[in-house]
Structure formats: C-alpha cells, structure tokens
Amino acid sequence: MDRSAAGSKGGRTTFERHGSKHMAEIGAKGFATTVARHWNGDRQGYRDYLGLRRHEQQIESFVEREQARRLAAGEKIVCHELPVLSDPDELPF
Structure with missing residues (x-):
C-alpha cells in the first residue's frame, strides 16, 4: 500500500x-x-491560491488523460504545450 492509499x-x-x-x-x-x-x-x-491550484490540477488531469489516450492509440511520442497562467481568469492570448 502506498502513502496515498494509506492516507x-x-x-x-x-x-x-x-x-x-x-x-x-x-x-x-x-x-x-x-x-x-x-x-x-x-x-x-x-482561498484564491487554492482556487488557482484547483484550476491547475484540472488542466493537469486533462493533459494526462489526453496523453494516455494518444499513447494507447499507438503514438510513440506525445507532447502538449501549455500556456503559463498566473490566474484562472487570464487569457493566454
């Protein structure tokens, strides 16, 4: 059992x-x-910091799922370029 499961x-x-x-x-x-x-x-x-972290975790979760999907479909290398956001309300462009 790893630490996360034990917790x-x-x-x-x-x-x-x-x-x-x-x-x-x-x-x-x-x-x-x-x-x-x-x-x-x-x-x-x-609270604002926790909201930002929640937003970052949602992005991270999406990227992990998408990369796993692409690898399972046979791609040998997958990459996602993400903009750096300092606030969930900021637009990357």
Whole structure:
C-alpha cells in the first residue's frame, strides 16, 4: 500500500468513527493554521491560491488523460504545450 492509499484509508476510518462534523472541525483547524503560519492571516489570499491550484490540477488531469489516450492509440511520442497562467481568469492570448 502506498502513502496515498494509506492516507485515504485512514481518512475513511476516521470519518466512520467520528462522523462528518469531526472531519469539518479538523478541516477548519487545518485551514486556520495554514493561514496563520504561511499567509499572514490572509484568508482570502489562501482561498484564491487554492482556487488557482484547483484550476491547475484540472488542466493537469486533462493533459494526462489526453496523453494516455494518444499513447494507447499507438503514438510513440506525445507532447502538449501549455500556456503559463498566473490566474484562472487570464487569457493566454
């Protein structure tokens, strides 16, 4: 079992034992701690950062699926050139 699978299993076990309210409390404490330690109390700045990361992960997921599809179709080399976006609302052109 890799670390990701072990973490998922632990999270499910904690949820089953303590319920959703407990998990929400853990999440809120983690968010508050991260904001205090790394964002100088800027809650909105951290939310904006998380939104940007979510957007980047969606792009990454698309690229991985598309490359896997093309490789499965027989292409020997696949490549995707992506624009660098500093904000999900910015246009690359």
